[in-house]
Amino acid sequence: AGYTYDNKYTATASARIDDSNLFGSDPKYRYLPMWSLGGSWNISKEEFMASAGCLDALTIRATYGINGNVVRKVGPFLQAEAIYNPEAEETGTRILFPPNRSLRWEKTAVTNFGISFSIFDNKLSGTIDYYNKYTTDLLGTKELDPTNAFQSSLVNYGSMINRGIEVGLNSTNIRTRSFSWTTMFNISYNKNRMTEISAGSESLASFTDGFGCDRVGYPMGSLFNYRWAGLNPENGTPMVYNKNGEIIENCDASGNPQYNVTDKGDVFYAGTIHPKYTIGFNNTFTWKNLSATVVMIANGGNVMRDAVPMIHVNGYFDQNVTKTASNFWREPGDENKKGVMPAPDISGNGSASYGTLWTAADINTVKADYIKVRSISLAYDFPSNIFGREYFSKARLTFQIQNPLKWVANDRGLDPEAYYAASISAERTLPVTTSYIIGLNITF
């Protein structure tokens, strides 16, 4: 519902109560009232603004509201499937999802302040918004105590704050009778911080997970890395610095691989895997019947782990590996080679944690910023009487190049859009290909 007074002052309100049987039968978890209140003030309509020449419109607004999120896959009921078991010659009931009687809505309280403006005879207009979102009862799949049979499940696990700015601008740079150039620019910047975590593991191994971890005081999906101290000149095992700057050697007395990091304080925050800023920049040019649009995007403020090969274990070479995997330590002196990997773990006595000394080393984490030209499109509209008569009402010839150009901030040639982060190590996926598209659209 909304109400405007005097064409200048507006107040809005909306409300809704959702009820769900997907969540625990406990009433405190079932009902979620969602509502919002807002107000806006169209300043430019005020008398004292009448003389502001170049200012065409200016509105200030503010809203506050609560909304919620629900996932439909699990709930308070045990979910199963029927599967035939040939060894028992009977149908079995396989448990798929355990009941979770304390599952509840994820709630977000949003405060938003914004300005909308238009100046220079509507040549430049835009909005600027500042928001603060406080989310509680975050829903996510978290690691649980395997003594309760399920090592992970969807649970409510914490709270976080997202705070940011979104700016959108539209400008008409040039407009003459036959030529125009308009620009659309938007940028959003977001800072995220976990404020509370109540589920999931905080063991040392979870800090170096490839998907990042969630820790209070840090953004969601934070990467924590070891401080690389080079390879051991005697046996090629990785060395790292502890929190006091001392070297930890990761081998046993005979020089075989052995993971010797024990203190959670010896891994250091390196950044978040989620981008902090996103930029869109579109320019459109028209000249008579021809138009051209260039779409660009940029993303960044986050980090990613390099898709390095894992330390060879046990001499199993039964798969193709990337060429860089042949650059590993073989004899003393090799530790000075550029980008050399630790020596293979021939006996297989290292553990999965030993492998993280390499994949989660700080030298193998890079910035994930990139700028891309998403597309360049050209279009020509044929005049409808081109052949003397009106054979068609509209005809348009288009030519588009998709993903022609990119620039990445990292020096490993990694494209963050052709990349997959796995729990242990990251991988490159098929590259984003440039495509050329030509089309003709005729309307009769």
Added chain:
Amino acid sequence: MKKSIIYFFAACLLLTACDDYLNIIPKDKFIPTTLEDYENMLNDIECCSFGDYFTDMMTDNVFIPEAAPSGLWTKQKLSSKKIYTFDNECYPESEIDQMWSQSYRRIFYYNSVINDIMGAKGDESRKKSVRAEALLFRAGEHLNLVNLYAKHYNPETAGEDPGVPLVLVADINAKHRRSTVKEVYDQIIADLTEAIPDLPETSPATTKFRGCKAGGYALLSRAYLFMGEYGKALENANAALNKYSTLVDMNQYSVKIPGPFPYVPGAPLGWTTIPDGQYHPESIVARHFLRPFGLGMDVCASAELSALFNNNDMRWTLYYANGWPPAPPYNYWNTYGVKIYLRGDYYNNFLSTPEVYLIRAECNARSNKLQEALDDINLLRRNRITPAAYSVLKLSDFPTGEDVLKSVLDERRRELAFTGMRHIDLKRLNLDPRFSKEVKHTAEGHEYVLPPNSPKYVRQIWPAASKFNPDWELNPTE
């Protein structure tokens, strides 16, 4: 303005009237509600596999040759190597300790049945029967767990020795503590005592993967044997054998495939004509190992175990081989005087009649009923030894009662080798100065020694579980 406020409140009232519709169970998901839905949980393959065959690697039954080309050491996983060299911290957080993760997974199934089946739609007495089966299986899981992750039951200290979590609810949000060894055994006894009256006479399904009364008595007699309560163990062994006592003459079985043929699909292991555990006439309640043939093809019988057998024993000639391929240098018999535990077979590692006979014989021998003990051993041996070589063991063959007991224990070792029982027997026999011994294994040029009652007999709590429970006391490693 007023109108919109009225509309607003009216809308709210309408929504709350939806309440009744939302108490209905969502239709597009399979949520167990009937007796059959819950009963089928016991048929699922997740429940039909059971136990950890790696525990045998720490025992005096296992020998792993190292010398190439027939060495078996390099093919072992890191955790197996640690178990063999008596490192009780054999599973790190990042590797699955199947004994912990799968036992508690099955316990979740059993608790879902135990706690929820009585509210399901179906025949009351059948529901009680299925619930009793779930109690039997839950007791079996807790018994396995407490015998691996805790010290052996010692009546003087069991009330304080840390045991394993007793999980009696199927709730992912539950918090558990390490119950004491005594609390775990008390719960096991209580579960079985409650279950036995309602257990069916025979398995209610096609195979023996389900529970029955004889199984309840058999498991109870096993638990009492571990506790050292030989009188109660004997009583329950008799009750089990009164219900079901079939023994099968293994002379009728033969080798079907002598050994693993590499790269031939369908013949990755050796195989015999012995029926799978869930069909075997000697099975009371069947379970397979998660890898149904256990340690088959991975280890050799130790010199000590090999010396306990001879080639007239069908267990020796069917399950073990001189080597594979038969040609030297793969002939372990010629090189080391041992045989490789070779043949796959989906055998039963839960409750079978031979174990119950052996429990009865041991209890009789311990209470000086020596002839009764020999009767059972002779009966078992008649079904194991080739007829030409078989001879009845007579009381006069044994100078003392202790010698009869030793003979029973040796027969038990032969019969139950590689079924996941030996480490428990070592732990309980180590409490008796007559039978305590050291176990020695050699690996990578180093000799490892496991002294009797060493803390290394007790596997460390899986770190993936203990990290969520910092209040749990961890097992000592030295």
